[in-house]
Amino acid sequence: MDSDYGVIGAGIGFLGWLLYMAIGVFYLFCMWKIYVKAGKPGWAAIIPIYNILVQLEIVGRPWWYLLLMFVPLVNVVIAIMIIFDLAKVFGKGTGFGFGLLFLSFVFIPVLAFGDAQYQAPVVAAQ
Numbered sequence: 001m002d003s004d005y006g007v008i009g010a011g012i013g014f015l016g017w018l019l020y021m022a023i024g025v026f027y028l029f030c031m032w033k034i035y036v037k038a039g040k041p042g043w044a045a046i047i048p049i050y051n052i053l054v055q056l057e058i059v060g061r062p063w064w065y066l067l068l069m070f071v072p073l074v075n076v077v078i079a080i081m082i083i084f085d086l087a088k089v090f091g092k093g094t095g096f097g098f099g100l101l102f103l104s105f106v107f108i109p110v111l112a113f114g115d116a117q118y119q120a121p122v123v124a125a126q
Helices: 002-037 042-046 050-059 074-089 094-102 104-113
Strands: none
Touching: 002 042, 002 050, 002 104, 042 050, 050 074, 074 094, 094 104
């Protein structure tokens, strides 16, 4: 009887993993669409570290912010700045920025598939 629970647990674990992977792939697809909307290559969304550099270009932040992303605690502040800048470059306000920050699983697809258009970087890259 104990072995039945092991099989059930393994099945639930596999389904959980499968759901997690599906959500991850969907998130990458959404980011791909956002990059394309901003005039950048979509494939850049799937390359680690390079995707941050491209996102910095999209929002108009300097490249050296990428270096700050490797500093503990500072990276959290920089990431939040980038999130709010991303909302601004697509013509959205601070409220949408908070949505991206706290409910990204809803607001990232809205940004990707909604009618938001890329406008211009918020700040000039240096």
